[in-house]
Amino acid sequence: MCIKTLDNVCPLCDSIDALAAKSMGDQRRAACERLHELGWPSKNDDAFKYCNLKEAADTAWHLGPNATADRGELAAFDIKGTDVRLIFVNGRFDAAASSDLPEGVRLLSPMLNETHLDRVADFSDDPFAQLSTALVEDGVLIEVPDGQSLSKPLHIVHLSSPDADPIASTLRVVIRLGRNATACVLESWGGTGPALVTPMTEVELKEGAKCNHARLVEHDDQTWHMGGIASRQAAGSTFESVVLTVGGRTVRTIAHASLDGEGAHAALRGFGIGDGDRHINSRILVAHMAPGCTSREIFKHLLPDQSSAAFAARIFVNHGAHGTDAVQTSRNLLLSPDAKSWSRPELEIYADDVKCTHGATTGEIDPGALFYLRARGVPESTARALLAWAFAAEVINEVPLQSLRSHLARRILAQLPGAEMLDEGIVSL
Amino acid sequence: MPHDPNTTLDQWAEQSDYKWGFVTDIDTDTLPPGLNEEVIRIISARKGEPEWMLEWRLGAFAKWKDMVEPEWAHWPDHDWRPIDYQAISYYSAPKRDEDRPKSLDEVDPILLETYEKLGIPLEERAALAGVAVDAVFDSVSVATTFRDKLAEAGVIFCPFSEAVQKHPELVKKYLGKVVSRTDNFFAALNAAVFTDGSFVYIPKGVRCPMELSTYFRINQMNTGQFERTLIVADEGAYVSYLEGCTAPQRDENQLHAAVVELVAMEDAEIKYSTIQNWYPGDENGVGGIYNFVTKRGLCSGDRSHISWTQVETGSAMTWKYPSCILKGDDSIGEFYSVALTNNYQQADTGTKMIHVGKRTHSNIVSKGISAGKGHNTYRGLVKILPGSTDSRNYTQCDSMLMGDECGAHTFPVIEVENCTAQVEHEASTTKIGEDQIFYCNQRGISSEDAVSMIVNGFCREVFAELPMEFAVEAKALLAVSLEDSVG
Numbered sequence: 053m054c055i056k057t058l059d060n061v062c063p064l065c066d067s068i069d070a071l072a073a074k075s076m077g078d079q080r081r082a083a084c085e086r087l088h089e090l091g092w093p094s095k096n097d098d099a100f101k102y103c104n105l106k107e108a109a110d111t112a113w114h115l116g117p118n119a120t121a122d123r124g125e126l127a128a129f130d131i132k133g134t135d136v137r138l139i140f141v142n143g144r145f146d147a148a149a150s151s152d153l154p155e156g157v158r159l160l161s162p163m164l165n166e167t168h169l170d171r172v173a174d175f176s177d178d179p180f181a182q183l184s185t186a187l188v189e190d191g192v193l194i195e196v197p198d199g200q201s202l203s204k205p206l207h208i209v210h211l212s213s214p215d216a217d218p219i220a221s222t223l224r225v226v227i228r229l230g231r232n233a234t235a236c237v238l239e240s241w242g243g244t245g246p247a248l249v250t251p252m253t254e255v256e257l258k259e260g261a262k263c264n265h266a267r268l269v270e271h272d273d274q275t276w277h278m279g280g281i282a283s284r285q286a287a288g289s290t291f292e293s294v295v296l297t298v299g300g301r302t303v304r305t306i307a308h309a310s311l312d313g314e315g316a317h318a319a320l321r322g323f324g325i326g327d328g329d330r331h332i333n334s335r336i337l338v339a340h341m342a343p344g345c346t347s348r349e350i351f352k353h354l355l356p357d358q359s360s361a362a363f364a365a366r367i368f369v370n371h372g373a374h375g376t377d378a379v380q381t382s383r384n385l386l387l388s389p390d391a392k393s394w395s396r397p398e399l400e401i402y403a404d405d406v407k408c409t410h411g412a413t414t415g416e417i418d419p420g421a422l423f424y425l426r427a428r429g430v431p432e433s434t435a436r437a438l439l440a441w442a443f444a445a446e447v448i449n450e451v452p453l454q455s456l457r458s459h460l461a462r463r464i465l466a467q468l469p470g471a472e473m474l475d476e477g478i479v480s481l
Numbered sequence: 482m483p484h485d486p487n488t489t490l491d492q493w494a495e496q497s498d499y500k501w502g503f504v505t506d507i508d509t510d511t512l513p514p515g516l517n518e519e520v521i522r523i524i525s526a527r528k529g530e531p532e533w534m535l536e537w538r539l540g541a542f543a544k545w546k547d548m549v550e551p552e553w554a555h556w557p558d559h560d561w562r563p564i565d566y567q568a569i570s571y572y573s574a575p576k577r578d579e580d581r582p583k584s585l586d587e588v589d590p591i592l593l594e595t596y597e598k599l600g601i602p603l604e605e606r607a608a609l610a611g612v613a614v615d616a617v618f619d620s621v622s623v624a625t626t627f628r629d630k631l632a633e634a635g636v637i638f639c640p641f642s643e644a645v646q647k648h649p650e651l652v653k654k655y656l657g658k659v660v661s662r663t664d665n666f667f668a669a670l671n672a673a674v675f676t677d678g679s680f681v682y683i684p685k686g687v688r689c690p691m692e693l694s695t696y697f698r699i700n701q702m703n704t705g706q707f708e709r710t711l712i713v714a715d716e717g718a719y720v721s722y723l724e725g726c727t728a729p730q731r732d733e734n735q736l737h738a739a740v741v742e743l744v745a746m747e748d749a750e751i752k753y754s755t756i757q758n759w760y761p762g763d764e765n766g767v768g769g770i771y772n773f774v775t776k777r778g779l780c781s782g783d784r785s786h787i788s789w790t791q792v793e794t795g796s797a798m799t800w801k802y803p804s805c806i807l808k809g810d811d812s813i814g815e816f817y818s819v820a821l822t823n824n825y826q827q828a829d830t831g832t833k834m835i836h837v838g839k840r841t842h843s844n845i846v847s848k849g850i851s852a853g854k855g856h857n858t859y860r861g862l863v864k865i866l867p868g869s870t871d872s873r874n875y876t877q878c879d880s881m882l883m884g885d886e887c888g889a890h891t892f893p894v895i896e897v898e899n900c901t902a903q904v905e906h907e908a909s910t911t912k913i914g915e916d917q918i919f920y921c922n923q924r925g926i927s928s929e930d931a932v933s934m935i936v937n938g939f940c941r942e943v944f945a946e947l948p949m950e951f952a953v954e955a956k957a958l959l960a961v962s963l964e965d966s967v968g
Contacts, residue, residue, distance in 0.1 A: 371885065371886070372885065374885070384897070386897065386899075386900030386902075387900065388900060389867075389899070389900050389901075391900055392896075392897065392898045393895075393896075393897045394894070394895065394896045394897070395893075395894075395895040395906070396892070396893065396894050396895070397891075397893060397895075397906065397908070398890070398891060398892045398893070399880075399889070399890060399891040399908060399910060400888070400890045401880070401882070401888055401889045401890060401910050402885075402887075402888045403882075403885055404882035404883065404884060404885045404887065404912040405885070405912050406882075406910060406911075406912070407909075407910070407911065408909070408910040409907070409908065409909045409910070410891070410906075410907075410908050411905075411906060411907050411908075412893070412895055412904075412905070412906040413903075413904065413905045413906070414895065414897040414902065414903075414904040415902065415903040415904065416900045416901055416902075416903075
């Protein structure tokens with residue numbers, strides 16, 4: 053099947069053939085072909101300019117073995133208030149560890165042929181989105197009929213669990229909400245050992261629907277997380293999504309939000325904390341296709357050690373999309389001399405009656421604020437941690453569920469240098 | 482006079498005819514179209530250049546042949562007409578060197594008339610304006626004023642070809658140091674075929690006694706203009722250089738690929754101002770200049786300062802990114818820009834600020850105005866290298882849209898590799914305020930004047946950076962673009 057050999061991906065091709073024999077035959081083959089056409093991204097590829105994928109390129113990836121979740125390991129992903137929890141290991145459902153499926157929520161595996169994946173956004177130029185389609189074995193389909201809502205937040209947990217070989221796995225989450233329907237969906241991504249995960253979430257909202265989505269990335273430092281989020285919104289609908297990165301080696305998210313109906317609102321947020329040489333990469337497109345839509349993007353990164361963050365986002369305003377109100381913000385706090393940040397906040401505007409602003413800042417901790425705290429007896433390291441937390445809080449405070457905010461606070465404080473004297477109670481500050 | 486603000490907006494797009502589109506009819510010495518080594522040898526021979534200069538050109542040409550024409554630019558709605566490099570004539574001189582006039586009296590009266598129309602302050606007007614003019618007519622300089630006064634101060638201000646003859650050591654030392662001959666496709670082309678331009682050298686500690694100015698004109702059908710400007714300000718020197726241009730109306734696209742290099746040594750300051758008003762094409766997007774320019778300044782010494790100011794109202798297409806390499810500690814780079822596009826014009830402009838030295842500062846203010854089917858793009862890079870501690874950048878890009886068929890785009894790149902850096906970027910896009918026009922109308926100000934006032938107010942921060950004569954011209958230029966747009 054390979055047109056062009058990709059040494060690191062080709063070990064997967066037999067598995068893709070086997071999967072294609074079972075479901076989504078043409079779609080998988082097309083995705084695999086496209087992946088080989090595109091090739092493994094290099095630094096010369098503008099979309100991956102800042103992403104160091106060399107090590108992942110030198111790794112031969114295999115399909116993960118069947119495995120079950122370790123109960124002890126799972127406890128770390130507990131988020132109070134999310135009673136419904138669906139567990140996936142290496143892209144496959146772990147029924148024993150999961151709750152019963154609530155109404156409106158189904159597993160994708162038996163219906164991959166009917167579900168029609170990849171109909172929300174065109175990610176045909178992204179090799180990892182292609183890999184995700186070629187490898188998808190299971191996932192969650194959330195369909196809420198008109199006027200109804202998913203009773204409780206749904207928590208989806210995916211763990212990667214390699215054995216001898218480094219593994220590639222993926223999971224698809226499809227959210228389709230009817231008119232005025234609502235849903236809140238959380239995804240946790242974790243696991244240990246060398247892994248390449250390619251999560252893809254597709255969201256389709258009818259008129260007036262509301263969807264709240266959060267993706268929490270908590271892998272260890274051997275995981276390449278190359279994810280995507282695609283959304284398409286009808287008039288008056290609201291989509292709020294946040295990607296929270298507290299783990300992983302390289303964490304990349306491509307998001308494409310299309311505001312197709314008048315008065316739709318999208319809020320895309322991101323927060324990431326670096327650790328070691330972690331790289332956090334966000335590539336966002338918000339397309340205002342209809343008049344009167346609003347969008348908010350805010351991405352913040354705390355960068356200690358040799359960590360780095362790259363943010364490339366574009367607001368696209370179509371001809372005739374009058375009354376557009378779009379704001380795009382990228383802020384990076386460099387906490388170490390070796391940290392790096394790159395920002396590309398872009399605007400592409402074809403309508404005149406619009407309000408579009410973007411702002412990007414990069415800097416270190418404000419010495420004035422630091423002095424203020426130290427003058428009041430706060431030790432320097434604690435003061436730095438406190439200010440770094442305050443920087444993060446703008447995004448964290450928008451995260452749905454108090455329990456998730458506390459969970460995040462624990463994770464962030466554990467990684468933040470000098471935060472020993474702070475605890476999760478800081479969330480309520 | 483109707484005072485309906487909507488009329489203003491609708492009609493704003495209908496720019497009046499290009500007012501300065503006249504053609505001077507004089508004998509010229511023009512090479513037939515085509516580009517090969519022989520053409521470069523002829524150009525070099527005509528200029529009486531030394532061997533090293535020819536070698537330099539040929540080296541650039543050899544590299545250029547292997548280079549690929551860039552195609553990354555963002556050209557919505559534009560019918561890109563490929564440039565046929567073999568259809569361009571690469572050399573055109575009003576007269577051969579040996580026939581060049583010795584004084585103004587010998588200058589062709591038609592030529593002087595052209596300058597008159599352009600408003601070049603030669604003769605007494607020049608003295609009053611305090612401006613020395615090195616007028617470039619097509620490719621060869623024909624008249625230079627105030628040479629003596631500048632010479633007194635030790636300032637060298639002469640055509641590039643003359644500098645190659647008279648100051649080869651300086652040219653050799655600095656040529657291609659900031660924009661190498663193989664820097665990019667158009668810079669390499671320029672290096673191979675450039676015919677003339679200006680050379681400025683300000684010696685140590687000298688404050689140039691007057692503002693220097695050059696007018697460039699394209700006046701030959703199918704003659705690409707390949708100017709090369711090199712300005713060197715030695716330790717503690719100061720110079721303000723003005724460059725302005727208008728071009729006759731032509732139906733075919735002409736290429737303008739200039740290169741400007743600035744070098745500022747310790748404590749030196751260079752202020753470079755441009756008004757660009759090449760022929761933009763007609764209201765159907767036919768004709769117009771392709772203006773693909775490489776401009777770059779090197780703040781080589783500590784505490785050096787380079788400031789770029791530009792007002793871009795012409796050209797069918799502009800790709801222009803006046804940049805600063807802030808190598809010296811405490812050096813400063815500035816970029817102020819107003820770009821106005823109308824009809825089918827497309828301007829892709831911005832700057833690169835490369836922070837290398839410690840405590841370097843850069844400031845970017847870019848104002849884009851789009852009307853008709855015009856598209857305005859800010860494309861910029863701010864890069865803070867790891868060794869550049871305590872550096873600072875502030876960037877502000879504002880776009881104003883007039884009409885719903887135009888576009889305004891912002892593509893900044895910010896790369897920070899030092900944690901002590903403070904980098905800020907802000908951008909906004911807005912429509913010209915109908916309420917503001919209405920407010921003016923109510924007070925008896927015509928819609929046309931109101932639009933002009935609002936646009937001038939929008940651009941004020943940039944105009945403030947221009948030398949006074951230029952600020953007046955810039956305002957006049959915008960006013961001309963706005964003239965007759967209200968019925």
